[in-house]
Amino acid sequence: MLTVDGTTIEVAEGTRLVLAIQAAGVQIGHRCGGHARCTTCRVEFAEGEPTTMTKAEYQKLNERGLFGQARLACQIECHHDMAMHALMTLSSEGWSDTGPQVDSEVKPEALFHPIEELKS
Numbered sequence: 001m002l003t004v005d006g007t008t009i010e011v012a013e014g015t016r017l018v019l020a021i022q023a024a025g026v027q028i029g030h031r032c033g034g035h036a037r038c039t040t041c042r043v044e045f046a047e048g049e050p051t052t053m054t055k056a057e058y059q060k061l062n063e064r065g066l067f068g069q070a071r072l073a074c075q076i077e078c079h080h081d082m083a084m085h086a087l088m089t090l091s092s093e094g095w096s097d098t099g100p101q102v103d104s105e106v107k108p109e110a111l112f113h114p115i116e117e118l119k120s
């Protein structure tokens with residue numbers, strides 16, 4: 001189950017989180033097309049934050065000073081119940097669109113590492 005900004009939906013195992021959030025009707029940003037470059041897919045977890053992370057997400061969050069504050073929905077797959085708030089949406093940012101189509105697979109690499117391992 002995924003709960004985003006008060007809407008709860010069932011999500012197929014392994015669904016890319018940014019796509020699941022869209023499926024819940026939330027117009028979350030994905031301005032780089034889901035490549036861990038723009039950070040407009042950032043979310044703030046309330047429950048179920050994954051304990052693993054891609055290197056691309058780790059590097060981008062640190063580069064933008066977001067580590068510990070937000071996660072990138074394009075770099076997360078749905079494998080358990082999660083609840084979150086989408087921080088940048090079509091309406092909150094005043095965009096004309098949310099960004100280019102996002103692939104169903106995590107890009108650039110779907111290798112998830114324990115966060116503690118990435119810190120060392």
Ligand code: FES
Pocket residue numbers: 029030031032033034035036037038039040041042072073074075
């Ligand atoms: S960082 Fe751009 S869509 Fe996730």
